[in-house]
Amino acid sequence: MAVQTVGIIGAGQMGNGIAHVFALAGFDVLMNDISRDALDRALSQIEKNLDRQVSRDKISADEKKAALDRIKTTLTLSDLGQTDLVIEAATERETVKQAIFEDLVPHLKPNTILTSNTSSISITRLASRTDRPEKFMGFHFMNPVPIMQLVELIRGIATDQATYETLHAVVEKLGKTAASAEDFPAFIVNRILMPMINEAVYTLYEGVGNVKSIDESMKLGANHPMGPLELADFIGLDTCLAIMNVLHDGLADTKYRPCPLLTKYVEAGWLGRKTGRGFYDYRGETPVPTR
Numbered sequence: 605m606a607v608q609t610v611g612i613i614g615a616g617q618m619g620n621g622i623a624h625v626f627a628l629a630g631f632d633v634l635m636n637d638i639s640r641d642a643l644d645r646a647l648s649q650i651e652k653n654l655d656r657q658v659s660r661d662k663i664s665a666d667e668k669k670a671a672l673d674r675i676k677t678t679l680t681l682s683d684l685g686q687t688d689l690v691i692e693a694a695t696e697r698e699t700v701k702q703a704i705f706e707d708l709v710p711h712l713k714p715n716t717i718l719t720s721n722t723s724s725i726s727i728t729r730l731a732s733r734t735d736r737p738e739k740f741m742g743f744h745f746m747n748p749v750p751i752m753q754l755v756e757l758i759r760g761i762a763t764d765q766a767t768y769e770t771l772h773a774v775v776e777k778l779g780k781t782a783a784s785a786e787d788f789p790a791f792i793v794n795r796i797l798m799p800m801i802n803e804a805v806y807t808l809y810e811g812v813g814n815v816k817s818i819d820e821s822m823k824l825g826a827n828h829p830m831g832p833l834e835l836a837d838f839i840g841l842d843t844c845l846a847i848m849n850v851l852h853d854g855l856a857d858t859k860y861r862p863c864p865l866l867t868k869y870v871e872a873g874w875l876g877r878k879t880g881r882g883f884y885d886y887r888g889e890t891p892v893p894t895r
């Protein structure tokens with residue numbers, strides 16, 4: 605099936621990055637969120653990121669303008685019913701995602717492919733709440749979307765081959781690389797990455813190191829581009845905790861228990877960059893460790 609129009613639900617950091625790369629690759633994008641502010645913030649973030657690409661000669665000013673012209677926004681979920689492909693990128697909470705799919709299904713044209721950018725939640729379970737589990741897949745982009753090469757493709761138990769091939773072709777049109785993962789908690793990248801981040805928080809909790817020494821150790825000692833606590837702030841501590849909970853509940857193994865300090869930061873509303881404070885405080889000129 606040829607995909608031309610793409611509906612994106614959730615205009616947070618992932619939704620805006622996904623809209624950016626699809627528009628730049630020539631798809632028509634309709635972005636939805638429950639808040640007008642979120643949609644406006646997403647449009648200005650996309651413009652800023654496109655400007656950065658223009659200033660680094662990655663794209664031309666005309667390509668930037670054409671991409672922005674291809675992005676429309678709506679607060680009405682049912683407007684996405686006529687698109688060829690829907691990518692759900694709302695908050696990492698199963699009840700939120702289920703409610704979105706249940707509200708959207710009655711408005712969908714028959715061939716629309718449904719996907720979720722979930723970091724961890726069962727694709728089979730989400731698909732079972734729709735009228736088309738055979739046309740439902742996990743479509744997992746990495747952050748920051750305009751830069752990261754990988755897209756994980758996750759089939760639910762009922763996903764058909766045509767849907768897989770359509771999404772594989774879409775990934776190629778975006779100039780990215782697909783990796784297939786089976787539908788088990790947190791798939792591949794987060795099954796490996798998130799326990800590492802959680803262990804870094806335990807290392808902080810137990811006083812083995814402070815924020816600066818933990819991040820510097822992994823940057824200089826293991827050549828990671830960001831330290832694990834800096835990366836956790838970048839991803840969002842609410843998302844990190846949600847993923848650890850899915851791993852812990854889904855695999856029933858204590859090795860995945862979320863660090864109580866991670867829970868405490870989330871309970872404080874210190875979610876990382878997106879709220880101005882997490883393992884670092886971003887409210888001044890330069891980030892300052894909070895421990």
Ligand SMILES: CC(=O)CC(=O)SCCNC(=O)CCNC(=O)[C@H](O)C(C)(C)COP(=O)(O)OP(=O)(O)OC[C@H]1O[C@@H](n2cnc3c(N)ncnc32)[C@H](O)[C@@H]1OP(=O)(O)O
Pocket residue numbers: 653656657660662722723745746747748749750751752793794797829830835839843
């Ligand atoms: C949680 C999940 O479900 C799955 C996930 O996504 S896990 C997270 C996966 N992501 C990572 O692990 C990211 C690790 N960090 C990095 O790779 C790098 O630190 C980084 C690419 C984010 C920034 O790199 P850097 O060298 O520190 O910064 P900088 O030189 O300014 O930027 C490098 C490039 O990224 C771009 N960039 C940086 N931040 C960006 C952002 N937030 N949005 C878009 N583009 C961004 C820059 O424009 C630059 O682009 P070009 O190379 O095309 O010129």
Ligand SMILES: NC(=O)C1=CN([C@@H]2O[C@H](COP(=O)(O)OP(=O)(O)OC[C@H]3O[C@@H](n4cnc5c(N)ncnc54)[C@H](OP(=O)(O)O)[C@@H]3O)[C@@H](O)[C@H]2O)C=CC1
Pocket residue numbers: 613614615616617618619636637638639642693694695696697700704721722723724744745746747838839840843878
């Ligand atoms: N952060 C990351 O590094 C990565 C995240 N992901 C996944 O992508 C998804 C989004 O994450 P991310 O962008 O970081 O999260 P954000 O918190 O940045 O954005 C989520 C957005 O979804 C909105 N939203 C909440 N409920 C609804 C709804 N019912 N309808 C429409 N929009 C809604 C939120 O609005 P409001 O703020 O008003 O609640 C917010 O604007 C999650 O599933 C996450 O696991 C995948 C890869 C990487």
